[in-house]
């Protein structure tokens with residue numbers, strides 16, 4: 587095998603990283619890689635061969651001392667089954683500053699993470715819909731959905747940190763910057779949740795959604811999806827069964843399942859019962 591160097595990547599590597607993700611059939615754009623490379627609390631590592639080509643990657647985002655999120659674990663097909671991902675994930679896990687390391691695993695990635703010691707602690711269900719119809723008249727008396735206002739920022743950050751059990755300021759600011767629409771959920775004029783949607787060319791991804799209850803989360807989905815004729819996807823933690831039932835009853839269908847895995851300790855911090863949709867499978 588070529589001599590390979592373990593490196594930390596920078597902005598100039600975003601195009602080569604997009605080529606790497608394309609080699610395994612992922613559609614991760616140069617812009618998404620650039621965002622990951624620029625996040626102040628994160629790092630992108632991987633292997634580069636002598637010609638300069640990038641043949642493996644893994645990202646780590648640190649949310650304070652209690653939690654870190656691992657993602658974008660990819661090995662170029664012609665370099666697979668040589669231990670690259672295993673070495674890389676072990677390296678990245680050791681470079682994290684303690685606390686739980688969590689990730690969303692594909693079917694392909696699951697045996698690799700199990701071998702390193704990660705345990706399955708839950709699941710994420712991807713729901714999709716071209717259109718749906720939700721009756722929420724009974725809910726609207728309790729909650730109100732309002733457009734996000736800049737003055738809501740600190741409350742939204744506080745809600746997010748409390749829910750996730752870690753300081754995700756950089757990631758949430760990025761989600762807000764890339765969002766096409768963001769809403770808050772209020773009860774008696776107090777913000778008790780928020781949600782956002784990002785429009786792609788053909789698909790809109792709804793998430794993250796933080797809410798006090800499943801009814802509140804459903805109301806946020808309804809408002810975020812309004813006046814949008816793209817296909818909608820939402821990644822719901824599988825334990826949020828009431829929201830899953832509500833969305834399926836109004837036209838969403840199950841598209842795929844992924845595993846939530848974590849390492850040392852396996853218990854995720856925060857008030858996870860308030861997390862009704864994750865931002866993306868790229869990071870938690």
Ligand SMILES: CC(C)(COP(=O)(O)OP(=O)(O)OC[C@H]1O[C@@H](n2cnc3c(N)ncnc32)[C@H](O)[C@@H]1OP(=O)(O)O)[C@@H](O)C(=O)NCCC(=O)NCCS
Pocket residue numbers: 610658659660661662665666667668669670671672673690691692694695696697698699701
């Ligand atoms: C998953 C992936 C990153 C593994 O990369 P890799 O460099 O080939 O993995 P390694 O060689 O380090 O494998 C380490 C161990 O993981 C397990 N493993 C890796 N790939 C596996 C596969 N396709 N099927 C079963 N076990 C696998 C094996 O136990 C392997 O040890 P072994 O070869 O001694 O049996 C690679 O297949 C890939 O890029 N897949 C597409 C993208 C993806 O799904 N990434 C995971 C995101 S969660």
